[in-house]
Amino acid sequence: MRLAFLGPVGTYGEQAAQRLAGLEGLEGVEFVPQQGIRVVIRALADGDCDLAVVPVENSVEGGVTSCLDALWEHPDLAVARALVLPIRHALVGSGPLEGISEVLSHPQALAQCSLWLGEQLPQALQLPTSSTAEAARLVRGSRFRGAIASVEAAAEHGLQVLAYPINDVPGNCTRFLLLRRGERSQRGPYASVAFSLHSNRPGALLESLGCFARQGLNMSRIESRPSKREMGEYIFFVDLELPEGAAPLEGAIADLTPLCEHLALFGAYPLSNLAVEEKAP
Numbered sequence: 001m002r003l004a005f006l007g008p009v010g011t012y013g014e015q016a017a018q019r020l021a022g023l024e025g026l027e028g029v030e031f032v033p034q035q036g037i038r039v040v041i042r043a044l045a046d047g048d049c050d051l052a053v054v055p056v057e058n059s060v061e062g063g064v065t066s067c068l069d070a071l072w073e074h075p076d077l078a079v080a081r082a083l084v085l086p087i088r089h090a091l092v093g094s095g096p097l098e099g100i101s102e103v104l105s106h107p108q109a110l111a112q113c114s115l116w117l118g119e120q121l122p123q124a125l126q127l128p129t130s131s132t133a134e135a136a137r138l139v140r141g142s143r144f145r146g147a148i149a150s151v152e153a154a155a156e157h158g159l160q161v162l163a164y165p166i167n168d169v170p171g172n173c174t175r176f177l178l179l180r181r182g183e184r185s186q187r188g189p190y191a192s193v194a195f196s197l198h199s200n201r202p203g204a205l206l207e208s209l210g211c212f213a214r215q216g217l218n219m220s221r222i223e224s225r226p227s228k229r230e231m232g233e234y235i236f237f238v239d240l241e242l243p244e245g246a247a248p249l250e251g252a253i254a255d256l257t258p259l260c261e262h263l264a265l266f267g268a269y270p271l272s273n274l275a276v277e278e279k280a281p
């Protein structure tokens with residue numbers, strides 16, 4: 001079984017992929033690194049891989065737009081499982097810290113360490129890369145370039161840890177999704193849906209959210225993305241907590257369908273939270 005993840009080795013995506021494969025009880029998985037989040041999803045959609053792991057939301061920076069857009073564009077893909085991973089960034093390189101004039105990393109990682117960078121390396125140029133581990137790979141052999149990546153990525157790419165932890169928010173964590181092709185399940189403790197509405201009129205969104213409220217479904221997240229067709233037209237992404245049994249979700253979807261131009265259920269799935277486990281004594 002081939003599993004696509006955001007590579008190269010040493011990304012947070014790889015950590016999440018290994019955990020998610022373990023939680024699914026999969027054995028003999030071939031982990032296949034890809035160059036970007038959209039490429040990860042394409043590898044699954046095109047049948048080159050059987051599974052894919054992508055970041056969907058960060059506790060500090062919010063939704064990963066490329067992932068949300070890709071889910072909307074690929075009705076053939078389903079969410080099988082979710083995992084919340086604690087994210088602790090390090091500045092890695094061949095040192096010393098004072099000599100670093102360029103910092104490379106994934107844009108999310110640069111944003112998650114922006115206060116630290118402003119205080120410790122205010123003059124350093126910030127350069128975006130396709131992933132944190134790609135940044136680590138690129139700074140190898142340089143004394144003036146550093147990367148923001150995990151401690152594991154530093155070891156993987158033969159670099160020193162120059163500062164750790166450097167994320168601005170101590171509880172920084174990211175939710176990753178395990179995706180597969182095929183039917184989208186309606187049974188599981190969490191569900192993700194997205195919809196666009198027929199009409200832009202007073203109360204239209206309120207009416208649509210009422211479909212969840214009437215079934216007693218708690219929304220754990222709501223986010224809107226531009227439809228990209230017209231200014232002011234949106235797609236709403238909603239995560240729901242499902243009580244035992246699928247009936248309330250079926251009821252909500254049945255009520256919501258006539259209000260929507262397009263409605264997609266990405267799947268119902270289990271979620272594991274390693275950030276909570278980390279906090280437990």
Ligand SMILES: O=C(O)C(=O)Cc1ccccc1
Nearest residue numbers: 011012013106108109131132
């Ligand atoms: O680049 C990585 O390591 C990723 O997996 C994407 C990412 C970047 C920053 C925080 C969480 C995930």
